[in-house]
Amino acid sequence: MREEYFRKKSRQYASVLYTGVLLCACFTSPVNADQDQLSGVKSEISRQEKQLSANQRQLTTLNSSLKKQEETIGRLARQIRQLSGTITSLQTQISSLKKEQRVLQQQKIGQTEMLKELLNTYYRQGQQSQLQILLSGEGSSEQDRMTVYAESLAKARQKAIDDLTETNRLLAEKKARIERQQTELEQQRTQLRQNAKQIEREQSAKKKTVSSIQQRIRSDNTYLSELKNNQQRLEKEIKVAAERVLVRMDGLSPYKGRLRWPVRGRVQHTFGSEQSSELRWKGMVIGAKAGTEVNATHDGTVVLSNWLRGYGLMVVIDHGHGDMSFYGYNQALLKQVGDKVKTGEPVALVGNSGGQKSDGLYFEIRRKGKPINPQSWLVR
Template identity: 50%
Template sequence: MREKRTRFLTALRASALCTGVFLCLLTFSTSANSQLEGVSDEIARQQSQLAAHNKKLNHLQRDLKAQATRIETLSKRIRSAQSALGDTEAEIETLTKKQARLQQEMVGQQALLADLLDAQYRQGQHDQLQRLLSGDDIAQLDRLTRYAETLAQSRQAAIESLAATRTEYQLTAHQLKQQRDKQSALVAELQEKKRDLESEQAAQSQTAKKIRAQIASDSAYLAELNANKQRLQEEIAAAARRATVKMAGIANAKGKLTWPVKGTLLHRFGERQSGQVSWNGVVIGAKRGTEVKAAHAGKVVLSSWLRGYGLLIAVDHGKGDMTLYGYNQALLKDVGDTVTAGEPIALVGDSGGQSTPSLYFEIRRKGNTTNPLPWLD
């Protein structure tokens, strides 16, 4: 009996132990599943935030590009209006001088005509009939007759010259008025365009601030820099494949290249940007709207907006040599245009999300970046 009881108690203990182990395993499994679900939810939340962040950043970049395009259009119109205004002012100066000259001519012609009329009047006091009846010398009479005829012809010529001068003067006065009206219209247009430009630049500045806030963290900034450099690499490679530039390159121009713009050197080649990313070119601070000049003769192979670099222009010099100019306010040359050293190709700006007006300048040789400073004059 005792033996049966012992076996029963042993079996009962074993059963209880199994039940306890099962309950522990069940509790652990439930806890693990709960933790796994929590991790999955956190991953999903982070992915959702990242997607929303990227969507907002892309939207801001599109706004920035649209603003840069409008600023470029306004800048070109202002530049064109300023050029036309300069031509108009030069024409006004020429017409003003001409008008003064004609005025002097009319004064002289009027004085000459007055003298001729006075002489003719005095000549008329002793007409030929009286002289003939008085028995004067016939030869003397002939001379007086010819003098009278010459006097009449001179008077007629003086009258005609004065009339022609007056007509030219009136025409000049009309042209001068037209040019001055044009000048007034151009000045008004310039003032309006400059107001529009300032408004667009303010909007662009605000968008750039929002973008910088979006990539404020080191990881986000680094990711954006790497993505921008990759985009630039792809664009340059594509442009190089499209272009066939048969020029000598810049190998023999080291230390002789034209500075694209004069200003303050803000960033040097090789200087750290973020993490392991360094500057592949130099950044030169300059006044907004300053002309950017081609460093060397070549052919434009890229002229467009590129994220991170704003309005960018690339010039191929042949032999795998290329110069790049970024952050511009306006691009003055199109793809396919041939440029000479020192020729204006763009205007300094702050496109691409920059905080201050500057120029990004880069030199590539067979696709590899190199320090621009030793190449510049």
Template identity: 40%
Template structure:
């Protein structure tokens, strides 16, 4: 019966259905006419057509849900990046405020000293004027004494003028510092309000994501559906790796000299080992490492980012090319800190761990590929 085509994971069930129905017809009603058999066959075809339509609808629904999941997780990642940026800015603002406050206190002390000096000069000038009877000195008297007193008064006047000028400059600088302090305080208040709003948006997006993940899990009800989805996800990953390998010819020397010496991308227990069963005949092509939400994910070796996007089944993924056909892949991330084309160093933080791709717990999916072929990461890591 080749007049219809179905996905592989439904074919056996449908063929069994057809076979059983035809055998039952043959055994129970041996005297049926050719016309009756034809009617039965039409009924079988109609049922298979109905099942096929149902499958198509189910797949469309799953695709729609996966699209929604992508939107939620990309939005969460963006909000995570913005909150992280806010936190860095707030740290800088706090440092600026601390420095400005210290400078303001120092200027206040300088201002007080300058005011005390000016007051003392004015007081000295006044007392000296009275004791030496300045009007009489101006009118005449001992020329030598008059000259000394005149020079002393000139010195006092100059010192007073300099003190007034210094005090004025200090006051101007102090006003500028106070203005900057006010601006930084306003900036801090704005950043804090922005951060709070983004946190609220993040909580909302995480709640929406949780609902979408539940719907996806409900949509993939049986092992055959799960197996088909895993196969499609794996094929998508292979396609992206092949495209990245084709468009990037790296001059780097690869990982061959570092087998068994590479650092771990993060520290955590192994949830799934390479080669173990994922579902049916699908096995894990990498390892899944337990992680804390937002934990730093580090590059295991220097290289160039050749893929930094959301990929169905793997969430937010970073693919790093190390040359000679060697690549490392980091999936399930909450936030990507690098973009396509970035050059990274060994040990550099490239992402924050999460549970994207519809995972139910924070973890990191890690692969090593040589000429697009998956390797056991455990034999490469320290």
């Protein structure tokens, strides 16, 4: 569409210049002057076509840069999310280990006191009592009783020693595990800080790229052409995706008015409202904070998970029977093609990819390839 627009503009420009040449020809008789004017027109037409072509190439290059930057941001955002989860898990594990360590320390104190008492009893009631029995001339039954008592005392003492040794071993093990977990926790935190700094740099570079793209398409006609081309690219990708992944499900028909909102926020653009002078929104845009989880509106299979020009990082879920839901403008994608998803399962993170000015989610529902008003299908 953009190429057709550029050719049309070139022809219009040529027509205007050519008319000017004919008017000049009416007032100038020399044939050479006429020839010079015509040559000048052709030269100007050629220059204009080259300029338009160069602008188109630069726009394509800028979008390629935007794609790389937003894919990098998406990868970093996924890593940050995973690191945050790992850090939370490590903190929980360390807290649990420290609690177990405190219990073992109290257990050790009790076992130590018990062992001291057993040792005192053993030495008070042990060999000295045996000697007193022999000197007193008491019978063998008393000696047997004292022998059994001494053996029991020795066993209790040995068990107390074994228990204390095991407690010390467990304490040493807990201490080592806590130290390892704390080391890993610090490594994860360091990586998280590095990723956060890198994502800031990528966001800054992205902002410059988006500004350059907006300057290239600042005219109404160029902007309209870009929007139309973006829609055509989306149609093409969806057609290929639908053929690649066959989904056997019941579709969305039974769930009209009961589908889950993919994200909660203010609706910035409604279905059918004006997007440009000639185009209407085929979905809705929901404003939300960057990094917020985008949830699947219903069970289905991911058939597209990629960057698309104008829509940024997008996930498309096939629900069967020709019903699909679209989630665009994301900061990061959490699912891949072929993944099965359940209602409410996170599939992406809210962002502003695709050159958007503010954070939000582009959400669309299609039935047999035709966009429908998604808001009427969502739970009220």
